[in-house]
Amino acid sequence: MxxxxxxxxxxxxxxxxxxxxxxxxxxxxxxxxxxxxxxxxxxxxxxxxxxxxxxxxxxxxxxxxxxxxxxxxxxxxxxPSLYPAPVAGLSRTLAQWADTTLFWTAIAYTFQPSAISGILGDVTPEQMKAFSADRAAMRANAPRMSLPEATGQLKEYLRRLEDMLVGGSSFLLGEQASIADFSVYHALWFARRVPAVAGILDAYPNLLAWMDGIAAFGHHxxxxxxxxxxxxxxxxxxxxxxxxxxxxxxxxxxxxxxxxxxxxxxxxxxxxxxxxxxxxxxxxxxxxxxxxxxxxxxxxxxxxxxxxxx
CATH class of the missing domain: 3.40.30.110 (Glutaredoxin)
Incomplete structure (x- = not known):
């Protein structure tokens, strides 16, 4: 290969x-x-x-x-399979939701003024302007979610995900990891890595422990x-x-x-x-x-x- x-x-x-x-x-x-x-x-x-x-x-x-x-x-x-047979269809469906709805909600929450330096690092005003223009061009006429709406919706999604892990399940859909785990993780990873906004996750201990487990797979x-x-x-x-x-x-x-x-x-x-x-x-x-x-x-x-x- x-x-x-x-x-x-x-x-x-x-x-x-x-x-x-x-x-x-x-x-x-x-x-x-x-x-x-x-x-x-x-x-x-x-x-x-x-x-x-x-x-x-x-x-x-x-x-x-x-x-x-x-x-x-x-x-x-x-x-190991990304699509375990008992939950293959469900894992794909949950992944699609995470890659779209959850992702854009988390992005709208994370990209708030207090978090920009934690996201992009020490950038110049010119670099910040170029990044903003690039992302505006990518989004074009797509609707923007306000910070209050993003905050409220993200908290509701986090509660639902926390509920999926009640009872000690290792992964979102049971004891086997699936594509759903990696798709949900990446949306939350972006927020967790920015100290100014990561605190929103603190109320969800099962979710944080699950995130640690996904991160442990590493990059090989x-x-x-x-x-x-x-x-x-x-x-x-x-x-x-x-x-x-x-x-x-x-x-x-x-x-x-x-x-x-x-x-x-x-x-x-x-x-x-x-x-x-x-x-x-x-x-x-x-x-x-x-x-x-x-x-x-x-x-x-x-x-x-x-x-x-x-």
Missing amino acids: SDIIFHHYPISPFSEKIRLIFGFKQLKWKSVMIPSILPKPDVTALTGGYRRTPVMQIGADIYCDTALIADVLEKLAPT QFDKMGSEQALEIARSATPANAAEYAFVDTHGIALGERVSVMPTDYALDPVVGELAICSDNQIAVQRSDERAGVVLVHFPRVGFQMKRAD
Whole structure:
């Protein structure tokens, strides 16, 4: 198997989700640090414009969105499973809620004025302005939750999660960890690491103990890699055989047609290429870049939209 190359930055919550899954599954990986804001020329060469973090690369295959990345890691290392059979569907559903509703509530709560320095560190006013402009562009017209609403809703979610752990359960859905644990954890991890706002968790001892247990999985073994080396690996590799995936037509678009794929909620930056995979749970486009070569960029079905390219 080609190396798992992970493009991320330290304070990215979704990256922490996958880093802990590497630890859970004891998978070795290569770490490529990327900027937290645009421009990201080396990432763009691989993805064609997808701007969210993280991105996972295996040879010339580029995987976007942590839901799909988790599925790929599950196939590479089926045990221990992220989707234990008794709770497979429930774990995916809870994970989707955590990656969306819980995450954005926690973000709205955490990004309050008193916490900014704890989130970004010692940044200059210019850097703060650039970060704010980048995130505003990502969110575009998506609604913003006020701090009072975020505080009240987050406390209610924390109470519900605490209740799931009453009785001594090791994980949210029983005695086996699942994708739900890693998705809920990363949203709360971001708040817990900022002293100015972490106190909201103090009233939930079971939840704090559970968080300590998830953190104990660690990130396993990784080596640092430069982005230029990652690009060279993509350029020298051949994408996976798309013919292995059964074609599931939901758009009336044939394989080989030029399409545009982008998220449905925020960071609406389209990736354009030839439709190579349109299966039950993923869409992939083939594209060519002068620096990355021919790559296959993969997206999950859920949370993304596809249309013919103009």
